[in-house]
Structure formats: C-alpha cells, structure tokens
Amino acid sequence: MSAATLATPNTDNEPMTVVGGGLVGSLLALYLARHGHTVQVFERRPDPRSSESLEGRSINLALSDRGWRALQGIGVEEAVREVAIPLYRRVMHDQRGQLTMQPYGHAEQAIYSVSRAGLNKRLLDLVDQEPRVEVLFNQQCRRVDLRSRTLEMFDAAAGNSQVHTYRHLFGTDGAYSSVRAAMQKTDRFNYSQQYLNYGYKELTIAAGPNNSWAIEKNALHIWPRGQYMMIALPNLDGSFNCTLFFPYEGPNSFETLLTPAQVRGFFEEVFPDAVPLMPELEQEFFENPTSSLVTVRCYPWSVADEVLLLGDASHAIVPFYGQGMNAGFEDCTILQELMTRHGDNWLTIFQEFQQQRKPNADAMADLAVYNFEEMRDRVADPRFLLQKKIESK
Numbered sequence: 001m002s003a004a005t006l007a008t009p010n011t012d013n014e015p016m017t018v019v020g021g022g023l024v025g026s027l028l029a030l031y032l033a034r035h036g037h038t039v040q041v042f043e044r045r046p047d048p049r050s051s052e053s054l055e056g057r058s059i060n061l062a063l064s065d066r067g068w069r070a071l072q073g074i075g076v077e078e079a080v081r082e083v084a085i086p087l088y089r090r091v092m093h094d095q096r097g098q099l100t101m102q103p104y105g106h107a108e109q110a111i112y113s114v115s116r117a118g119l120n121k122r123l124l125d126l127v128d129q130e131p132r133v134e135v136l137f138n139q140q141c142r143r144v145d146l147r148s149r150t151l152e153m154f155d156a157a158a159g160n161s162q163v164h165t166y167r168h169l170f171g172t173d174g175a176y177s178s179v180r181a182a183m184q185k186t187d188r189f190n191y192s193q194q195y196l197n198y199g200y201k202e203l204t205i206a207a208g209p210n211n212s213w214a215i216e217k218n219a220l221h222i223w224p225r226g227q228y229m230m231i232a233l234p235n236l237d238g239s240f241n242c243t244l245f246f247p248y249e250g251p252n253s254f255e256t257l258l259t260p261a262q263v264r265g266f267f268e269e270v271f272p273d274a275v276p277l278m279p280e281l282e283q284e285f286f287e288n289p290t291s292s293l294v295t296v297r298c299y300p301w302s303v304a305d306e307v308l309l310l311g312d313a314s315h316a317i318v319p320f321y322g323q324g325m326n327a328g329f330e331d332c333t334i335l336q337e338l339m340t341r342h343g344d345n346w347l348t349i350f351q352e353f354q355q356q357r358k359p360n361a362d363a364m365a366d367l368a369v370y371n372f373e374e375m376r377d378r379v380a381d382p383r384f385l386l387q388k389k390i391e392s393k
C-alpha cells in the first residue's frame, strides 16, 4: 500500500520548510504533503523544467532497492521504471579490450540506470500536483538563525534577500548544506569531511546508428586499471555516461594530461576499446569540470523538534557503492514510517530518525570507500573472478 493511502491526514497545519529541492528534497516534500502538511520548498537553482535552466550533460545514477522502495511509497515506482534501464551485471573491459562479466544477482535481479535530471523533473512534476506544496526556485539559503528560527533567502532573480521564519525545517541542501553550516556552530556538534585524492570527470560514449547501444546496454561497464578506473552507464538514447575516476596528482593523473594529444595517447593506451566510441573525448575532457569526491559525517542531525538534516546534507558519501541517493531516499521512507507511528511528536520522530539512520549511514560511507578499491582493482584480479564464479554457482 502506498504512503498516499497509508497516511492519516495531519491536523498540525504548521507549514514545513524544506531547503533544497533536489532528489531528496522533492521526494521529502511529497511525503510530508501526503501526511497532510503544507510544505514550502526553497531551491537555489532555477526550475530544471524551465528554459531558464542551463541544464548540462545528463548524468546517470544507479537506482537500487532502497530507492525503489521510497519511490513505491509515493506511487511513482512504475513511472520511473519506464525510463530506467536494468543493469543485470557488471562488464569489465581489460586493457586488450577483452570482456569478463559478473552478474549482480540471480536472473532478474538488477540495479537500474536513471537520469538524475529526468528523475528530479519527474518528482517536481508530482510535487506540482500536490496543492499543499509550494516550490520556490532561485532561492538560495544564505543563513539560518537557529535561535530566531529564521532563514535568509537570496532571490537570484530579484537580486535581493528576504527573511522567512520556520517552525519545522528540513535541510536537504546537499553535501555543502547551509542548514548544517548553522548547526556546526552549535555546542557538541560533530563534523568531519574527508576528500579522496581522486577527482572525477564525466565523458560520453556516443550512441550507435539509429540510437543503438555501442556496447552492451544492460550492464554497468568498468575499465578497472588498478589505481584508477572508468565506468559507463547507459542512457535511453543509446549513449553512455562515462565517469573517469582519476588521481589529482602523480604519474597517471589529471596533472599529467594537459594537452589533447596527451589525453588521446593515454586513452588509446589504457582504454583502447572505448576510445573509438568517444568522438568528443578531447573536447569533453577539457570542457567538463574535474569534480572532487567527499565523505561528510556529522551528528546530531537534528535540533530539538525544529530542524532535521536528510540526504547528503547529513551523510554525503563517495559514489562507488551507488548508494548516496538511494540512502537519501531511504531517509524519506524511514521518516514516513516514524510520522505514521508518532503523528505530530516531532521531537520523538527526529530523535528516533537520527538514532536509526546514523549507524546505517556510517556503514554505507565505509563500504563506499572500500568499494572503490574493489571496482578499480580487485574486479580485474583473476582470483577474484574465479571466486565470484564459485559464489554465483
């Protein structure tokens, strides 16, 4: 049964305030509304569905069970499944272009490739259908005053700031959260951020003739090379989003690939089967940003019954386990269960939420770092492949 039918409409009509209308914020707004709350969402960027939005490349994410459960809870699972591509296995490409495969599970078990922008737009479309939710775009939260329970929002379109009050505030504004920044100044708030010495760059494998897929469509592709790797996830239009995870410094690193000829030479040597499929390699390499990879841990995630952090704002993890968004979506599932159980007792909801979620988030953060080594190195080890063969029997 979906949350829409489970929820008992709430009598607490105080509006809920959500800062950050990304993946987790928009899903959260839906869950809060289905529980009978009015919700105001402040999002820094323009509406991604508008012409104002300078949407760049489409980036894909792997959606797995935790994520599906959360989408099912608001009845949107089927709609998302229509635009998701199942990945039944990972396919490793060695340096001679030879392939080995490892299934993710039995028969129909899969993770799914979905477009980040597409999913966000889909959730915002659903939000639009909720009369209780108002989303305000171009609204950057610049300051949160926890004492006076106010937010200073900068309106990028109008070029001025306005102060808003809140009663219950949800921080879903990502790894560099402004809501968390205010909490960091409070007594006994623990916080750490840890960067990898690796950055990542998005590249593209072009679609084949008639939007066909030039390499296997229903797989997550990995080019494991020990100290670095490239991965690729399929798009519906036949192309693949590739991500190169590469050291910032050292012998093979971003600092050694400084000219188009160096990039081409390096890729031809280490990713020979991929290069012919990447017609815009050099251009993309120099035009697309090199982005960093951070793990954020903090605690507590709440302030009394007034503020709660969810998603990357409370637990940003590196992407190698494909669980950041999935864990943020699962936050919404757990919050919805607690709202059902505790009604308007927000203090209990927030306390139980953070106690329940923090150990899971920490475990996920550790596994995500561990899995980087597995993906870039161990999956290419013949002993590992043999072991996997034995496991899957």
Ligand code: FAD
Pocket: 019, 020, 021, 022, 023, 024, 025, 042, 043, 044, 045, 060, 061, 062, 063, 139, 140, 141, 142, 172, 173, 174, 175, 176, 177, 178, 200, 243, 310, 311, 312, 313, 317, 319, 321, 322, 323, 324, 325, 326, 327, 328
């Ligand atoms: P975000 O997606 O960061 O959204 C935050 C929102 O808040 C944004 O819309 C932003 O504009 C807005 N905002 C920020 N600051 C403010 C402010 N001051 N005021 C108002 N609004 C603000 N996860 C997976 O589950 N599977 C994957 O395969 C996967 N792959 C990944 C690959 C890469 C390369 C990376 C970097 C991450 C990947 N992740 C993946 C993780 C996933 O992207 C994040 O966990 C997820 O986006 C978190 O969602 P969020 O809504 O909490 O934060």
